Amino acid sequence: MSVQERKQRERAERERLIVATARELAERQGWGAVTTRRLAERIEYSQPVLYGHFRGKREIIGAVALEGAAEMAAAVRAAARAADGPRARVTALARAYLDFAARNPAVYDAMFQLDGGLAFAQEDTPAPLKDAFAALLENLAEVAGAGDRPGPFTEVFWAALHGVATLTRAGRLPPEYAEGRVELLVDRFAVS
Structure with a gap:
């Protein structure tokens, strides 16, 4: 191996460590706890080393979002592959999305709520977001x-899932109706 x-x-290993540490910290204490100073302390590198990889928290959020998009795409595909028939695939897809x-x-939050500097639905949208x-x-x-055109149809379905996920997490939807929401969504979208 060359120098x-x-x-x-x-x-690449340092970047993975920075992203994994930011993700872990955010999952435990929220994104407010993720600072370049704290990350530098946790990964035992100086802040200038961290800035050599990412210009700041915004880019770190973007990196976490891209990693999450790849994971969500894999989860959705795995769930859909395991289901038998179109309706079952849509149900499995919805559950996998909401579970993720x-x-x-x-x-x-990094994927959809925070500013990670990522473009959506544009020419320069990063590949992991397009794949998700x-x-x-x-x-x-x-x-x-x-x-129905498949693209807009999918956008509306995704928007409905995102709304359910966001409102559920905020405690604005009663948890006892979670499964009924999935069934209702599938009833409305998987009609063919």
């Missing part, structure tokens, strides 16, 4: 109605 390759590997949001609240949307699209296209 250049070793340095690149070490740099509930199990990873800080990551979910594609994971939904590929499983919803088959249940979109004949007159």
Whole structure:
């Protein structure tokens, strides 16, 4: 292994450590607890080293969001693959999405609530975000109605899931109706 390759590997390892530490801290204490000073202390590197990887907290949030998008896409695809039939796939997809949001609240916030400097629905949208949307699209296209365009259909379904996830976490929806909400959502969207 060349010196250049070793340095690149070490740099990538430091970035993974920074992102993992930020994610862990955010999940335990919230994003307010994630500061460059605290991260530098926890990873045992100086703040200038941290700034050599990320320009600040915003970019760290963006890195956590991209990691989360890849994980959510994998979870949604795995759940959909395990289901039999279009309706069951949509149900499994909805549950996987909501479970991911509930199990990873800080990551979910990084993906959709906080400013990580990421572009959505644009030409320069990062690949993991495009792939997360594609994971939904590929499983919803088959249940979109004949007159529905799969893209907007998927956007509306995603918006409904996001609303349920966000309102549930905020305590604004009664928990006893969680399963009924999924069923109602699937009833309205998986009609073909």
